[in-house]
Amino acid sequence: MSTSLPGAQPTNPVFPFLRTDRMPHIWCPECGIGTTVNCFARALVESKLPLDKVAVVSGIGCTGRVAGYVKLDSFHTTHGRAIPFATGLKLANPDLTVVVYSGDGDLIAIGGNHFIHAARRNADLKVICVNNFIYGMTGGQVAPTTPVGALATTSPYGCYEHPFNLPYLAESSGAVYVARWTAFHVRHITRSMVKAFNKKGFAFIEIISPCPTLYLRRNRLGGGLEAMRFYKQKSVIKNGANTKDLELSFQGEIIVGEFVNTERPTLSQVMEAQLQQALGARYVRP
Amino acid sequence: MSETTSPAAPPAAARSRKRQGTVYIDWDRCKGCGFCVEFCPTKVLALSEEFNAHGYHPPYLLPDRTCTGCDLCGLYCPDFAIFGVMMPTETQPSEAEGSEG
Amino acid sequence: MKADPKTVLTGVHFLDGDHACCEGAIAAGANFAAGYPITPSTEIVERYASRAPKVGGIFLQMEDELASSIAILGAVWGGAKAFTVTSGPGFSLMMEHIGMAAMTETPCVFVDVQRGGPSTGLPTLPGQADVMQARWGSHGDYEIIALCPNSPQECFDLMIDAFNLAEQYRVPVMFLMDECVGHMTEKVVIPAAEAIEIYPRRYTTLPPAEYLPYRPGADGIPEMVKAGDGYRFHITSLTHDEKGYPAMNWQEQEKLVRRLVEKIRLQGERLERNEEHWLDDAEIVIVAYGISSRVALRALQMAREQGLKVGLLRPLVLWPFPEKTVRELARRVKAFVVVEMNYGQIVYEVERCAAGKTRTVLVGHGGGTVHDPHDILQAICEVAQ
Numbered sequence: 001m002s003t004s005l006p007g008a009q010p011t012n013p014v015f016p017f018l019r020t021d022r023m024p025h026i027w028c029p030e031c032g033i034g035t036t037v038n039c040f041a042r043a044l045v046e047s048k049l050p051l052d053k054v055a056v057v058s059g060i061g062c063t064g065r066v067a068g069y070v071k072l073d074s075f076h077t078t079h080g081r082a083i084p085f086a087t088g089l090k091l092a093n094p095d096l097t098v099v100v101y102s103g104d105g106d107l108i109a110i111g112g113n114h115f116i117h118a119a120r121r122n123a124d125l126k127v128i129c130v131n132n133f134i135y136g137m138t139g140g141q142v143a144p145t146t147p148v149g150a151l152a153t154t155s156p157y158g159c160y161e162h163p164f165n166l167p168y169l170a171e172s173s174g175a176v177y178v179a180r181w182t183a184f185h186v187r188h189i190t191r192s193m194v195k196a197f198n199k200k201g202f203a204f205i206e207i208i209s210p211c212p213t214l215y216l217r218r219n220r221l222g223g224g225l226e227a228m229r230f231y232k233q234k235s236v237i238k239n240g241a242n243t244k245d246l247e248l249s250f251q252g253e254i255i256v257g258e259f260v261n262t263e264r265p266t267l268s269q270v271m272e273a274q275l276q277q278a279l280g281a282r283y284v285r286p
Numbered sequence: 287m288s289e290t291t292s293p294a295a296p297p298a299a300a301r302s303r304k305r306q307g308t309v310y311i312d313w314d315r316c317k318g319c320g321f322c323v324e325f326c327p328t329k330v331l332a333l334s335e336e337f338n339a340h341g342y343h344p345p346y347l348l349p350d351r352t353c354t355g356c357d358l359c360g361l362y363c364p365d366f367a368i369f370g371v372m373m374p375t376e377t378q379p380s381e382a383e384g385s386e387g
Numbered sequence: 388m389k390a391d392p393k394t395v396l397t398g399v400h401f402l403d404g405d406h407a408c409c410e411g412a413i414a415a416g417a418n419f420a421a422g423y424p425i426t427p428s429t430e431i432v433e434r435y436a437s438r439a440p441k442v443g444g445i446f447l448q449m450e451d452e453l454a455s456s457i458a459i460l461g462a463v464w465g466g467a468k469a470f471t472v473t474s475g476p477g478f479s480l481m482m483e484h485i486g487m488a489a490m491t492e493t494p495c496v497f498v499d500v501q502r503g504g505p506s507t508g509l510p511t512l513p514g515q516a517d518v519m520q521a522r523w524g525s526h527g528d529y530e531i532i533a534l535c536p537n538s539p540q541e542c543f544d545l546m547i548d549a550f551n552l553a554e555q556y557r558v559p560v561m562f563l564m565d566e567c568v569g570h571m572t573e574k575v576v577i578p579a580a581e582a583i584e585i586y587p588r589r590y591t592t593l594p595p596a597e598y599l600p601y602r603p604g605a606d607g608i609p610e611m612v613k614a615g616d617g618y619r620f621h622i623t624s625l626t627h628d629e630k631g632y633p634a635m636n637w638q639e640q641e642k643l644v645r646r647l648v649e650k651i652r653l654q655g656e657r658l659e660r661n662e663e664h665w666l667d668d669a670e671i672v673i674v675a676y677g678i679s680s681r682v683a684l685r686a687l688q689m690a691r692e693q694g695l696k697v698g699l700l701r702p703l704v705l706w707p708f709p710e711k712t713v714r715e716l717a718r719r720v721k722a723f724v725v726v727e728m729n730y731g732q733i734v735y736e737v738e739r740c741a742a743g744k745t746r747t748v749l750v751g752h753g754g755g756t757v758h759d760p761h762d763i764l765q766a767i768c769e770v771a772q
Contacts, residue, residue, distance in 0.1 A: 010310065012369045013360065019621070022632060027364065029317035029342070034364025042361065052617040057461070068621055068633060073614040075464065076623035076633070077457065078487050084421075084454035088461030088469070089614060091445050092419055096465065096615050117450040184325075186361045224364075225320045275440040284393075284443040286418060 017041040017051075019071050026065060030224025032183035032209030033063055033130055037070070039186055040101070040128070043193030054097045057086040059106035061137045062211075063130040066101045080110030083118045086125050087267075091286075094268060097126065097197055104131040104145040108164055112144070119173035119202045121267040126196045126203045129166065132211035140214030147250035151218050168243040170204040171260050177203035178243065178260035182231035183210065185256060192258060201266050208254060221251070307355015307372045309347055315367035318342030322359035322368050328352060331359065390414050390547075390583035394442040397579050404569040405430035407539040408498060408562070409438065411546025412470050414583055417496075418444040419467035421458035423451055423477060426510040427566040428500035431472040452477035456484035460493045464622065466613040468550065468588075470496035474566075475504045478517055478524070486525030487624045488559035489647060492601070492609065494588065496549045498562040500569040501677075503754040513566035514754030515677055516729035521561040522706045528644050530651035532658065533561035533706035535676045539573045545703065551586035552658075556650060557608050563705060565728070567678040567757060595619065600631035601643070607650040656711040662701040665691065669698030671767055672716055674737050675726040676702050678757055683726045686763035695771050705733070713740035722746040722770040726763055728754040746770060 014037070027033050044051065051072060058067035060079035067074040073096075077085045082100045090098040100107070107115055107129050118125060134152055135141040142152035145166065146159045155161075170178045177199050179192040189207055196203035210216055210227035221227060231254065239257040246255050265273070275283050309331070316338060322345050323331045330351035333343040345368065347353060353370060360369030395414045402410070409431045412420070420439065422432035432446065439446045445467075449455040452473055459469035473481060478499045488495055501517045503509025517524075521533045532552050536542045542564060553560040591598050591610035595618045601609045609629075612618045621631045626643055628634040651658070662680075664687060666672065671690075675683035680701040690697040700716065702709050713736075717723070722745055725734040730751050738747040750758065750766045 010369075010371050012310070012312075012366055013357070014366050014369070018366065019632075024315060024365065029365075030319040030321075031364055034366065035321065035362055038361045038363065038366070052619070053615050055614045068623060071619050073619060074621045075461075076621070076625065077460075078483055078624055081453060081457040081484070084449060084458045085461035087447070087449075087454075088419065088421060088458035088463075088467075089465040090461075091447065092462035092465030092467035092469075093613070093615050113450050114454050117454070186358070190361075223319075225324060228321060228324065271445075279440055283440050286443050286445045 014038055014041045017044060017071055019069055022069060025069055027062060028213045030210060030212040031062070032132070032224060032228075033066065035183045035186060036128070036130055036189060036207050036209065037066060039189040040070070040193060042190045043197060046190065047194045047197040049097055049197055053095055054099065055089060056099045056101055057082045057089065058100070059102040059111060061103040061106045061135065062132075063101065063103035064106055064137075080106055081114065082106065083111060083114040083125065083127070087118055087123045090124055091268065098124070100125050100127045102129065103136070104129055104133065104166070105135045105143045108166065108169070109144045116169070116173040119170055119175045119204070122174055122176060122201045122264050124200055124202070124266045124268065126193075127205070128193070129204065129206050130209045131166065131206050132209050132215055134211050134215040136211045136214055140218055147248055147252075149250045150215070152215075163248065165243065165247045166206045167204070167246050167259050171243045174202065174264070175204045175260060176201035176262050176264050179204070179258045180206040180208070180246065181256050182208040182235055182254060184228050184231040184235070188256070195258075195261070201264055307353045307370050309353055309359060309368055309370045311344055311346070312367040313344050314339045315365055316342055316344035317365050317367070318344065319364060321362040321364065325362050326359055327356060328354055388585045388587050390580040390585055391416060392580035395580040395583065396577050398577055400575045400577060401572060402539050402575045403430070403572040404536065404539040404542040404564055405500065406434050407542040407575045408546055408564065408569070409434040410575075410577060411543040412496070412550070413438055413442055413444070414543070414577065414580070415468070415547045415550035416585055417468045417470050417550065418442075419459065419462040419469040420444070420471060421447045421449045421455040421462070421469070422472045423449055423455050425452075425474045425477045427502055427569050428472045428474045428498065430569075431498060431500070452480035453483065456481035456497070457487065459495050460484060460488055460491070463493050463495050464614055466615075470498060470550075472498040472500070474500050474502045474510070475514070475517055476507060478520065482520075482524040485531070485559050486527060486529065489525065489529035489531060490624050491622050492557035492647070493559065494553035494557050494611075496546070496553055496560050496562055498564065500564040500566060502566045509755050511566065512755040513678060513728060513757065515565055515679060515727050516732065516754060518563060518705060518727070518729070519732045521563055528648055530648050531559055531561055531706060532556065532651060532704065533563050535563045535703060535705045536568055537677050537680045537701070538568065539571060539575050541703070542568065543575050543577060547583060547585070551584070554586045554588050555608075557589065557611065558651060561706070563677065565677045599629045601627060602629040603646060607646055651707055654707065658704055658707055659709040659712060660702070660704040661709055661712055662703060664699040664701075666698035666700065666716070668696050670696040670721045671698070671724060671770055672720050672722075673697065673699045673724045673726055673763065673767070674702075674713070674733065675699065676705055676733065679726045679728055682758045682760050683763055686760040686767065689760060689764050690767050695767060697767055708733075708736045708740070710740050713737055714742070717741040717744040720745055722748060724748050724750060724763065724766050724770060726750045726758060728752065728757070
């Protein structure tokens, strides 16, 4: 199995971004979260951001564990509250690039209120939402993104609630960058992340990802590899599509792409502009 | 992290004019998901018949294929257990050698 | 270090407690506040919204108290000095992040201007029924420090102490006002900035390679960092080891949580701060805090006029509870008369510390109004017999 090459053995290019002293991670075999972390590491390199100035904030859940594995200033906060924590962090320290990296349940269910307000305010946050349609960490309960008809432990007879259309929610709340990809679309994810990092304002990237242990197994959809093949086969890239048309159904077509990329002053910008206008010389910048 | 990697170099017979690469596999870290095998653009990987310490089948570099070192496998791997590298230029096959092969 | 003269409103003012509290925070150097409107606390953040942009601070009204209580934690980790403000129903919502602040040892101040409860209760009328909640409200084991002003002047002075204690002990500090103290207007003297001592944040001087976020110093408190300085640290609300990494086993739990508790609990009398009236020869001691202590003082006067040997113990630091003083008093007094605007909260602490050596009597009611001093006097007379 081994043949040596001249020179020292190279290191995995993702290792400088990982807390390798905490490996192996807790994610299941065939889970897609780790794949998104590779994209994240790649995007950090390509965006040339000074890594000391990148902070990652996550909530609770499988994706929430990302904060603990990246070798950056990182915060594993309470369930649903990564976004308001990140809002305070960014306002107090505007030099930081603040990335919120969390799951669909954390960001959109318990965190839903904070999500829409941060988007409304155009808080300068880069929100990466790994959507596996389920609450993974706690054993597979229904989520506000679970497609109609899918099984989950708390909808054992099939989910009957209509799920959120996340890009639509993000856009209508005011996000200035909205994209959706699947874990199959590794290069697109990376590119979107780079764009989000370089963009001012509330940037939102939804990444559909397999949860083989719970969502896939319970719904008899095979494993992670089958899901990735499904994403490749059933996804259609429609950049600029109307986010209203991006609803997902159980095992239906997945429209991916970049849907929103606009400009709008950020929370800090409007705050300072308004205060400057009202107070003139009396305004003391924070 | 254990560095029990097993790089596999392409055999002499498989040279081409393309840049060549190889992969490094953390044998015991792999959880056999198969993403790397599936999405390798030159189809140079396959899952081994052997088990690693955790009971998974890690991939191995097929002997009759040429890895380009694109590292798409590394980009996909959710366990950070494989990565591809371009071989250093000195070890790249020259035009003369290639035409003889 | 001293307060920043550019932010301190030095002078003699006529302010209500809410406004004085805000000035206290600003004088202490607070440059970030997040809050949500709730009577009777709203004036504090309204004033801060107005003052902050003139003193280099930031105020953000968040969408709810859940967001407010964690936004201040984020701000602290970004390097700000932060506080939030609420009343009963919002205090309940903030419990989760009081716990997170305790767990992550994030220095910050939570102001609760107490009102009648439970639930929506009496938004515009005083209560003192959140005192146990301030101590025990979040789940799990932790300790906090709670301060209790009884005048607008103290709302200013003790806010500075609150921030200093938060920084010294890396703990969330509860500032327990009540609607009466918050809405009463009195003379407030704000000193010169040089007269205000600020306890600086305990930032580490170690280089990143040597720093561990939760390695305690000799006093059980770890050194602090902030994001963006190259430390590449990790903070988690899970039980964690000295590196800050999740470590979910009973050994790390014992190590961490015991330290979180003991860093406050073992301080004992070092954290005690009481105001004493006529205790030297007292046979009966009134224990009261906040606005109730001022009414109790009136009852004390009336009792003394009747020849009864009564004294008053007023804790300014309510948590940790002044056990040593109460235990000592229990040995020599006939009874404690505990006066609070609730149906019994601090009375249980007094009783616990009295340990059966002396009687403990509650003069309590549901709030909505302050006590009638005659009711307190009557209780005093009953125990005097």
